[in-house]
Amino acid sequence: MDGSAYETPISLAPSAGEKTFDLNVVIATFRRRLRLFAAVALVVFVAVLLYTLQQTPRYTATAQVMLDTRTEQVTDMSAVLSGLPADSPVVDTEVEVLRSRSLANRVVAQLKLDQDPYFNPYLEEAKGPAAWLPWVKKTVAPTSAVDSVEAQRRREKVVDRVLSGLNVRRAGLTYLISVDYTHPQPEQAARLANAFADLYLTEQLEAKFDATAKANEWLDTRVVELRDQLQQAEAAVQQYKIANNLLSAEGATLTEQEISGLNQQLASAKAAQAETDARLNIARSQLARGSNGEDVGESLNSPVVQQLRKQRAEKSAQVADLSGRYGDRHPDLLKAKRELADMDGQIQAEIRRIISNLEAQAQVARQRTGSMAGSVSVSKGTLAGNNRAGIRLGELERKAESVRTLYESLLARFKQTTTSQGIEQPDARVVSQAKIPTSPSYPKPSLNLALGLAAALGAGLAAVVLAEILMAGLFTEDEVEHRLGLPYLGSVPLLSSAVDGKLARGVSPADYLLTKPLSGFAESFRKLRAAILFSKVGEPVKVIAITSSLPGEGKTTTTFSLARTLATSGASVVVVDCDLRQSAINRFLAEPPTAGLVEVLNGVCTLDQALITDASGAKVLALTRSANTPRDVLGSLAMRRLLAELRQRFDVVLLDTAPLLAIADTRILAPSADAVVMLARWKTTPVKAITSALSLLQGQGVFVAGVALTQVDLKAQGRYGYGDANYYYKSYRKYYAD
Structure with a gap:
């Protein structure tokens, strides 16, 4: 084996620049996240539906005010307060005047809205059976005296509530201004809309009246002052003429x-x-x-x-x-x-x-x-x-x-x-009084349901996209090759998903291989065996280190099942348990071993004394319970001699190693193997964990044969695993005898 560089096989996946849109991939992704999509969409739609059902119907009445560009000339005299110029900024300004708090204050005062519990939250509504009678006035017991600051705050609260139902808008680029008011009671909605429009005109008139009155008052005072000044000035002229003999006649x-x-x-x-x-x-x-x-x-x-x-x-x-x-x-x-x-x-x-x-x-x-x-x-x-x-x-x-x-x-x-004075006219007029609405403007069930459906679909799609972006695990062959840049060696199915009928209790995957050699489960290991053995073109692969990034990814089960598959095919194979911390091979043995790998390396016993023969004919070099040692036995000269001996005696040597991210033993042992197989649990193992584990092997001359997915749910993969061979599992399922 050439250990001079970190070798990776040629990737069969297209490069990033060659990616094209594949509708089948999108459909498969959607099918994979169908439950998430349905759950999120259902929650959003139900939330919108409940929100719509619990909303109180509200009615909107509309009054229209027009800024009048025509001027009414009763007398040929200029007004004290000129009319409004009919340009766009002025119309927009008048819209803001209609929305102003001062006008809302006048509406509150005129309609006595501070005595209406709908607008004044500090009032107590009538209680008991009378509260259900619409004609019973909801009078309130007088509240306790409050200071001026608190009274002003409460007044502003009422004004805020009144303004919350008001909507003033300009009709395009015209001089028409629509005054909309929304209220649970249609009569009150029309009343308030008309009140805002009428008081707006009244405010304009009052502004002109006030301006004229102030002008008259000022002019009256000024005229009296000037008359006195004129009399004094003329008297001074006459006195000066008399004093200086400047009397004149006829000019x-x-x-x-x-x-x-x-x-x-x-x-x-x-x-x-x-x-x-x-x-x-x-x-x-x-x-x-x-x-x-x-x-x-x-x-x-x-x-x-x-x-x-x-x-x-x-x-x-x-x-x-x-x-x-x-x-x-x-x-x-x-x-x-x-x-x-x-x-x-x-x-x-x-x-x-x-x-x-x-x-x-x-x-x-x-x-x-x-x-x-x-x-x-x-x-x-x-x-x-x-x-x-x-x-x-x-x-x-x-x-x-x-x-x-x-x-x-x-x-x-x-x-x-x-x-x-008294003939002033407002600069606007009400062209349409608000009528009592006959149907509620809010909520609109059909619109809300349509928006709820759109929001549900959007939220569901967003959830799917977010889940795919945040997806930690790997699903298909394409994802393995695109995201890791390594060959996809195959998948190890979840035994329960590979069996059509009910699986007998207590049956392990390794035992199932021996009882059902023609099953789809057994075939998956044969595919994995072929992919590993032929991963290195032109060179034999005899020593294979099987590892993973994290514990619990089915590494030991896969190693032992792969050994039985090789043994039943006629190859001489040995499984070496190299996980010194968490040995799991022993659970597949009939009896606990009395001698194992550590004892062989320490020279306590010979290799033949430590080897255990499995029912499939495969040999197992296990670890005893007392195999824990503080020494680095896997990187020792004795370990290299043992591997050389195993390479000569067996066709295939399978090394069941510890997880890369947990223990450093695998990094020490990997350079001695012809190939390293990385296992990842289907849909569970984070890609970041896998890449971090692979980065630990860089620069050590390790050949990574590829990645295999374990514990794959064939039924789920057959539904939405487009891009993977298991997607077509139903098509070739009849070839297997389970």
């Missing part, structure tokens, strides 16, 4: 009007002075040129001069007439000449008076012009002072004007809000 101050009049008078005076000076200057100029004054413009226009000239003309005509008639010395002529000369004197005197009057008029005009110019200068000085005072006056007037503008604006707004 101009008195000083400005005075200056304007004086300027006009001054202009007129200057024009009159210029005219008078011109007439005087012309008259003086004419007199200076030798004129007697008769051609002076003023004398020409004088009615006195004109009258005197008329009289002179008449008198001159008389003088001329008298001169022609009487001569120059006639008294009448002289008298007429004296009168003519007197008239000329009067004319000259009148002309001198006119010239003097012109001079007086010119002097008066000059004095009047000077006086008017002085008055204008004084008025201009006064106007300059008024203009300097006007800067402060303008500031006071602007302040008064700003107060007046604000006062008039707020006064107009106050009149608008006062006029619009």
Whole structure:
């Protein structure tokens, strides 16, 4: 045997990358876990059924509220509180308002739900026969006084209970909001749904009423304040005008009007002075040129001069007439000449008076012009002072004007809000009142049963999947090869499953082999023998160590039964009991041995003296009761010599070893064997235990022939062991004679 490396035979299983979905494997797995699936599914379905049956029927009533995008304009005035914009976030916000605790509090107060035992768990319902009468009001004895914190907590408890039955939802992307309320009593469900919808609209109106009332109150106060401020500002303006002589009429101050009049008078005076000076200057100029004054413009226009000239003309005509008639010395002529000369004197005197009057008029005009110019200068000085005072006056007037503008604006707004008070409309309306439901909305038996069935099937499948994931043992040949990567040598059936009839009491598997050599049970050992002997291609397998990872996996029974199978087939075989701690071979012997393996190794007796012949012809090297020894006898030179001798004398040497995970003896003995056979109890031995045991043999040059499953239930394997030869057990069962 080549012990230089840990050898494993070529695996016949496909690699992980070659795995394909096999429906038969799924069906076989499901059949294998059918009881688990049925149990879990039944438990879940029954739980759903019981839950449905014990539920109190509840009814759901629905009221619909629509946010109204249209605005009702009774007056052409803007509202104090504007309407809601009809966009999606606003609709979602109103949905939350309908779910709010404040609205639920109002519903509780309006409907007095705190006096309803359904909502108030702190109330005691009516007891006795009256409790079964629906028309009897379930009054409650008043509870003991509680403090404010406890009262608030109880109130919040009632609100929580009320909100638990409320469901507010938006209908898609529309402006419709459905208000659903669920209650065991259909009338109460409709009543509560309508209460939430109506109080929602009332709350909107109250918000607008409150906003308008607060606005009116503020505007009223502010208007009074501004009126007082305006009066004070205007009074300050008037007082300042009086104090600074800034009184005005027709848009101009008195000083400005005075200056304007004086300027006009001054202009007129200057024009009159210029005219008078011109007439005087012309008259003086004419007199200076030798004129007697008769051609002076003023004398020409004088009615006195004109009258005197008329009289002179008449008198001159008389003088001329008298001169022609009487001569120059006639008294009448002289008298007429004296009168003519007197008239000329009067004319000259009148002309001198006119010239003097012109001079007086010119002097008066000059004095009047000077006086008017002085008055204008004084008025201009006064106007300059008024203009300097006007800067402060303008500031006071602007302040008064700003107060007046604000006062008039707020006064107009106050009149608008006062006029619009009482005509506010909510931003929503109830389009559908909740009707009393006629059928319960919960529970729905058909839906619950369908969901229960689906949940039961799902739970059952989940349990199957979880059981397969957490599956510790091995079931089929495919699982052995895929999960361990070792060849599958065969299976050792559970004797009771391999017998059709009733098995006689006290019959051991090894004895059954001798009595029923053509049975299916015996055939399984022949298959195992062939698989072991031909596991090493091209090399003989004579020394076979049979082990397991854990105790109780049928290792000794399998070893002894395999020895009898080899012996009945004509091979010389010896079984060596190598389990120094828990020897089990002796229970198959007729009498306890007096000498065994330890005695042979210690040289107390010879091999022939210790060998026991079985009824099948197989030899047994057992262990005596006193075989326990603290020494490592299995790794000794004497043990290697014994195995060499047994190899020469027998065709097959079977070593019944201790479990790998429990005792280190098997690890010491395994390298001396041609092949190691790992046994695993069907459906019981954890795969992790097997892999841990196999890892102990790595690096010791041990050839592991493969894994065999023991205590296989052929009937169960025939039902759901797809991937294993026993799956077809019923098909070839007729070949066996049990």
